[in-house]
Amino acid sequence: MTVQLLPVRAAMGSPKASPMLVSHLMFMAYIQLSILPSFLATAPRWAVIGFQEAQLTLDLDASKGLLFREPSGQTARTRTAIEWPMPFRSELPDPQSILALQRSAGNSAVVSLLMPPESREPQSPKPSVQRCPGGCAQGACEEQNPGSAGVMPQPWERLETVQRSLVVQDPTTALPGTPPRTVVEDAKAYLSNICPGTTVAPGGQVAAGSCTPGGRTGCECVCDLVAAKNPEPWKIKIDDTEGPHTEFGDRRVVVHSTRSIFEFGAWGAGKDKGKRVFAGGSRVLGHEMCGHAWLKEKGKHPADSEKEKDGGRPGHDPTVALENKVAQEISGPGTALRGSFADPHHGESFFRVLISNYPKGERTVSKLPAEMRARLNTLVAFLKKNTGIKVDIRGHADRTGNAAVNKQCSKQRADNMRAFLTGQGISRSRFVFNVAVGFDECPAAVPGGNPDCRKVEIFGFSHAAGSESHR
Structure with missing residues (x-):
């Protein structure tokens, strides 16, 4: 019976093994069971029964027992072979049963299941470790493994530490824009x-x-979710068509990509009380993954987290507290903090889509550059899909001309934007607040005016306290 293991996650080898063997990179085994006639006369079947390091080939043989071998493509310095004289039982359970057992009880249970009763205890002699077969320079192995006794942990000891309980959904999906980028690259950037x-x-x-006790809150969160024992792993989904949220039933957190036109944030606390605080993708993932999924996994997520009071959510405070801890770990102690229910706007969240570069003096959407009109098309599709979102619009102007003219210009830009969105099928009842800012928030005048100030900000929110109009 031959088993091919594909890379996912590994933690194996002694502390003094080679760099590859001590890495925290761990791999999950997708295993094809090809049962020889001496075992079962059935067609090949698929199952997941364990984890190993690198792209290893695992031979399960009735006479030789268990043999791990690295592929020939690996460098000689790090090649390892382990022979284990333990025959596996001749009758194997259904692969789906093996998969279910692995997810619920861990890998040692799978090893015990596959081995006959008389072979479930380690046998003597200990498994031999052959390092650098056929080609290491003299002394090279000793340099890689100073003082190594040449004995590696038992297979069940190695495998038991590894879980597959946090995954990125659809990792190879391409993100829009250039240069080319995939979902897995965004997820890795956020998580790191x-x-x-x-x-x-x-x-x-x-x-x-690092899963060292007493370390970063973010690491404790990731480590716990990775190690969680549940038949269904937590999934990270990167999807720009939905707002960030956590689905407890499907064990999924949803966040936007680095290519999203949406900027996310919440109303602040402390020195930023009453101000909008913007959050990058890592902080948003920290909110959903640690503030919701992790709390849920630990049985500490408030049952009334989404219950509204005065347009906010008192039960959301534990999640906000975790978001702030993770944010400070990412950006430092001086980073802007999100408000709690006791703060202005109850610390509620929002998104912003920025539409800028109106031609000088223009107020209508039709005069916007093509890139900005494309943004609006994306926004319209998002609002149509997410019908519970309400909207505030803020119009701006640059500093050319007098204050009264610019105030009127910014008002017309906000009003025209609302008219455009309602014309695209967004209900008028979803628009809460239109604000004419004028040039009050525009930096000092530059020659020819500042095109970045000739803009409209569109804010979306799901809870009433997220609106600028909330008092």
């Missing part, structure tokens, strides 16, 4: 900010960074 050293395999499996 939350917990340095965290990696994501091409297949989407997450390997946590």
Whole structure:
């Protein structure tokens, strides 16, 4: 019976093994069971029964027992072979049963299941470790493994530490725009900010960074989710067509990509009380993954987290507190903090889409550059899909001309934008507040005016306290 293991996540080898063997990169085994006539006369079947390092080939043989071998493409310095004289039982359960057991009880249970009762205890002699077969320079192995006794942990000891409980959904999906970028690249960037050293395999499996007790809150969150024992792993979905949220039933957190036109944030606390605080993608993922999924996994998520009071959510405060901890770990202690229910606007969240570069003096949407009109098309599709979102619009102008003219210009830009969106099928009842800002928020005048100030900001929110008009 031959088993081919594909890379996902690994944690194996002694502390003094080669760099490859001590890496925290862990791999999940997608295993094809080809049963020889001496075992079962059935067609090949698929199952997941364990985890290993690198692209290893695992031979299960009735006479030789268990043999791990690295492919010939690996460098000689790090090649390892382990022979284990333990025959596996001749009758194997259904692969789906193996998969279910692995997810619920861990890998040691699978190893015990596959081995006959008389072979479930380690046998003597210990498994031999052959390092650098056929080609290492003299002394090279000793340099890689100073003082190594040449004995590696038992297979069930190695495999038991690995779980596959946090994955990135659809990892190879391409993101819009240039240069080319995929979902897995965004997820890796976000996660490595939350917990340095965290990696994501091409297949989407997450390997946590440092899991040292008493370390970063973000690392504790990632490590716990990666190690969670549940038949269904937590999934990270990157999707620009939905607002960030957490689905407990499907064990999924949803966030936007780095290519999204949406900027996310919330109303602030402390020195930023009553101000809008913007959050990058890593912070948004920290909110959903740690503030919701992790709390849920630990049984500490408030049942009334989404219950509204005065347009806000008192039960959301534990999630906000975790978001702020993760944000400070990412950006430093001086980073702007999100408000709690006791703060102005109850610390509620929002998104912003920025439509800028109106031609000088123009107020109508039709005069916008093509890039901005494309943004509006994306926004319209988003609002149509997410019908519970309400909208505020803020119109701006540059500093050319007098204050009264610019105030009127910015008002017309906001009003025209609302008229455009309602004309695209967005209900008038969803628009809460239109504001004419004028040039009050525009930097000092530059020659020819400032095109970045000739803009409209469109804010969306799901809870009433997210509106600028909330008092």
